[in-house]
Amino acid sequence: MIPASAQERFGVLLDQVDAAYQEMQLLSSDGVGNRFRVEMAERLETQERLNRGLMYRVFGEVADPPDESGMLPELPVRLSMRLRIPPREVKRRMKLAGNICGRRQLSGPPLSPLLPAVADAVRSGRIGDDHVTAITKVLKKLPSATSADDRTDVETSLVREAERSDADIVTVVGQRIDDLFNPDGHLDEADRAQQRGVRLGPQRSDGLSRISGVVDPETRCYIEACAAAVRPGRYLPDGSVAELPDLRSVAQRCHDGIKLGLKLGIASGEMGSHRGHPVTVIVRTTLADLNQAAHAVNDPNVSMPSPARTGGDTALPMRDVIRMASDAIHYLAVFDGHTERPLYLGRQTRIATTDQRMICYARDGGCTRPNCTAPGYHCEVHHDDEWGKGGRTDADALFFGCGPDHKLLTLGRMSATVRSGRLAWTDGLSPPRINRVHHPDELLRGDPDPPNIESR
Template identity: 35%
Template structure:
């Protein structure tokens, strides 16, 4: 039996398992009702870190099982089948674990030498307990979408940046930033993206089942999504076009003939899922289209997308633009859309727009909302991913407390997040980041003490993935510089090699 420090491997592993089981059992039996709010969240974080690190043990076990050919020995056709049979998990769960082990686990060559993980920085972040399975999946999905024509060095740098970003952000942050990173690696979209989009586009209708329901699946290209999003934003609003509610308003939620009180009452009764609301909206929109009589003379729907891009992107026609609904489409597709229809194109250049009103007006204007859509892109509360179409304009300093209706002190917030701003216990506060700070002018949200005892102001980067990438890049660069400096210091501290005759002085250099 192999040993580690004189202790058998089996005994050592068994001892760790006993300790783990005892710790988990002890935590399960603990009465947590006496924990203060701030301590409860700390326990959540510590438990989550341990669970994330436990996933690494699962990777090691899968690697060991595969390299021993254990599935075949035990009569299973694959390691997936082995996991399903031994652990009684679903096939989907088994597939996810094996996929993770392939890219994050430490595998070995035939000689026994350890091979580097496919995603080494991501694997290290998981070993540190900083990221979980969803973070790893998000990184892996982005890396998999990088075209093969991109140099390997760029792919390695991208993985390091995403792993660094994952340590401080959410899986959704990694996914959103991944779009920006992919656009950076392939700004013109000429490596594989165009061909892939044309190949993947399509909508498939299956056969009607016994309930006469038709399954639908497929992929929409960015332009089609940009056309569909504004329709769903208005027609799929809670309370609208509900076939189960005779009192539900039909058509467009923004139509002047829609009774606001009636819509609010219908929204309160609406128990449909978002998918069901989308379905009902599309059905009602198709019905209205067929009844309008325009199909015979009009080819396609008019575009009403609000597209946000920078002047630099417009001039170079590269990168990606965003829509008010949170969608992403390549710049050249956005420009093509603008040629064929009439979207509202918002650029970061608002000179001459009436955006400052002081105390003379309480409600924001359409110009101010367009400017905020371009700047904020969605709800500004940290972690919220509500797009601009689901938000309202709010004063950073409440109007009732003297707040002005000026663009620099207005922000976007969804109804749920805005309700969190109050002076009572557990209330959030907002302020504008001061000049000289990294995100000057942006809206900072100050969390209540039970979330952050230090109440450090937070910025929402969910709608600005480039900011996350830049910050992760800086951290990765700093980490590399620190590692390089440490290697230089270690090399300098290393004693000179001994002379072959046993002396301490170094050997003379070889003559030129």
């Protein structure tokens, strides 16, 4: 089937699916009975799995198109924006598609999928996403010395179990299989290196964050030493060191020990530089909020202003800002509440590039591409106009862009222009937009993006 005919046929079939779902949504199921509802639920579940299998095929072809020379760098970004799914979900689907879809080579016939049993079950709708997640977790935990035949046997066994059980049962079976391959839990250095990792979860509404992960033996030694330093009565959360009754739990003292170790490590100045300035905590706030917080600390009748934001986009209560600034070196960018004009830049040394990044931290907060949540710590500085084309290295011509998005501008895959002092992006198919993710207060002022915004 030639490409044009295939596009037309796919369009017809997708229209038929849309029409069928629309008709079922309008059709009342009040009197069909629970026996039929159970059958209907089973068929809908299978259809959803079939749909997911086709989706993975499409994502796999987007990542490695069989009819083009290669994937354009901006496609994942466009796909994320068009489907309204996070970029990490785009990457997850492409990665999974790479394991369960056929692989192409420069010459010769296509290669079979890396996980052929999983691929066949997904394609036929016999297993769902939760099953695939459980199976891949077990396969990833197998020792690196496991033979290819054993890996195939494990995959086949787990798929067989997934076809008759839910994902929780598959997880339990996987744990039993893991016990067979690792009866004593002995792993070599390569296995440890592969499994290490710490994940800092999103910040909750109360300001706390959940941390989880697995640390290697060396890291555990450092944590133990820090936790031992914070013995009962020592290094209390308020900074005091006194032999007083300590009501903290063991877990709380371990937390305070890790915080102490990180604080002293940053204060030592031995952690090098990050994008032109010493590794430290960067905080942005307004002059009005800083003054109000200073009064609120000593006057209970004065309300504490809303939290400041760090270079990692963490909400930092103003009470903590004042306490931290009293005994640590930080970059603190204070802006006038009305004009957002930089009034004061606290820093250890006067380095021009550091000053300019500070202004980007306070003005942009993070990556300026719409829908990108990368914080300032992970961003590069973009020149508008490009430096290679005579652009100025001035504060009002420098803007934040994370590495992948900055590359899109550099390669001309996307373009940006300054509008009302902010960087507006476009892919050429839609009007330029400003990223509001790092400025939620702007979204509360009505429509922050009127149709006609004059550029500078």
